[in-house]
Amino acid sequence: RRRWMVPVTIGLLVLGAIGVRTVARSAGSLPAAPALPTAIAILPFAYRGDPEFSYLSEGMADLLSTRVDGAAGLRSIDQRALLTFLNRQGGSADSQHGRLAAERFGAAFFVLGSMVEAGGRLQISATIYDARAKPRSSVETVAGSETEILDAADRLARQVLAGTQDRPLALAGVAGQTTFSLPALKAYLEGERELRAGRVSQAQHAFRGATELDTTFALAYYRLASLEDSPLATAALERALRHSDHLAEHHRWLVEAAAANLRGDHVMA
Numbered sequence: 001r002r003r004w005m006v007p008v009t010i011g012l013l014v015l016g017a018i019g020v021r022t023v024a025r026s027a028g029s030l031p032a033a034p035a036l037p038t039a040i041a042i043l044p045f046a047y048r049g050d051p052e053f054s055y056l057s058e059g060m061a062d063l064l065s066t067r068v069d070g071a072a073g074l075r076s077i078d079q080r081a082l083l084t085f086l087n088r089q090g091g092s093a094d095s096q097h098g099r100l101a102a103e104r105f106g107a108a109f110f111v112l113g114s115m116v117e118a119g120g121r122l123q124i125s126a127t128i129y130d131a132r133a134k135p136r137s138s139v140e141t142v143a144g145s146e147t148e149i150l151d152a153a154d155r156l157a158r159q160v161l162a163g164t165q166d167r168p169l170a171l172a173g174v175a176g177q178t179t180f181s182l183p184a185l186k187a188y189l190e191g192e193r194e195l196r197a198g199r200v201s202q203a204q205h206a207f208r209g210a211t212e213l214d215t216t217f218a219l220a221y222y223r224l225a226s227l228e229d230s231p232l233a234t235a236a237l238e239r240a241l242r243h244s245d246h247l248a249e250h251h252r253w254l255v256e257a258a259a260a261n262l263r264g265d266h267v268m269a
Helices: 002-028 056-068 079-088 095-105 144-163 183-196 200-213 219-227 230-242 248-265
Strands: 034-041 046-048 105-116 121-130 135-143
Touching: 002 183, 034 079, 034 095, 046 056, 046 135, 056 079, 056 105, 056 144, 079 095, 079 183, 095 105, 095 121, 121 144, 121 200, 135 144, 183 200, 183 219, 200 219, 219 230, 219 248, 230 248
Parallel strands: 034 105, 046 105
Antiparallel strands: 105 121, 121 135
16 A cells, blocks of 8 residues: 555656646637638748748748738738737647647638758749648749849739639739838848837837838837837837838828827827
């Protein structure tokens, strides 16, 4: 009887600890959002190749999210919220974590992608899943060099949009164009990365650099405005509004709401 007492006691203690941890984790987590047939979660892309292009792991997800948002009735899940959730789940982007993210944010679809670099050439592929992690379709494209990333992102976004439709969709273009300047794009993506890491001053510097490299970069002005004090924020939002025709409808509303809020017009905001 004594021989069995120690292992049984240890076993009960382990089970109790697991139960307490599970209850605590469940109590501390937010409930899943109601499923929306128009919501899509785009997870960070897996990347292999020259470390110089490793920024595209999160960067391509940012690009796709911006381009898809507002097009064909889709709404992209916010990248910062999505990455925060994935980090809490262990950080990996796979179909299991994609399913959990879709459940958490109420997305009808999620996208997993990969990028392989060889000699400056980027092979990009992505798979679209439904909320139950069942693959719907796979798409791929190639960027012959870093300067072709924007065009590749446009092509990929069009294919992703088509892959989420139950009926064939005529895609004249993709909403939410960011910028045609690669240096400005890299600065913007750096700003997003710094902001997600909580490094506000570095994010400000990067967003400001993006607007200097492309003075029509509405999304960078909008991001910068959210980090600046009132006079500078107002100026940045005015620039964002001036060039808001480059944005998808969803982002235009965000810019207009931020500008109205800053003016004190809370009803309009």
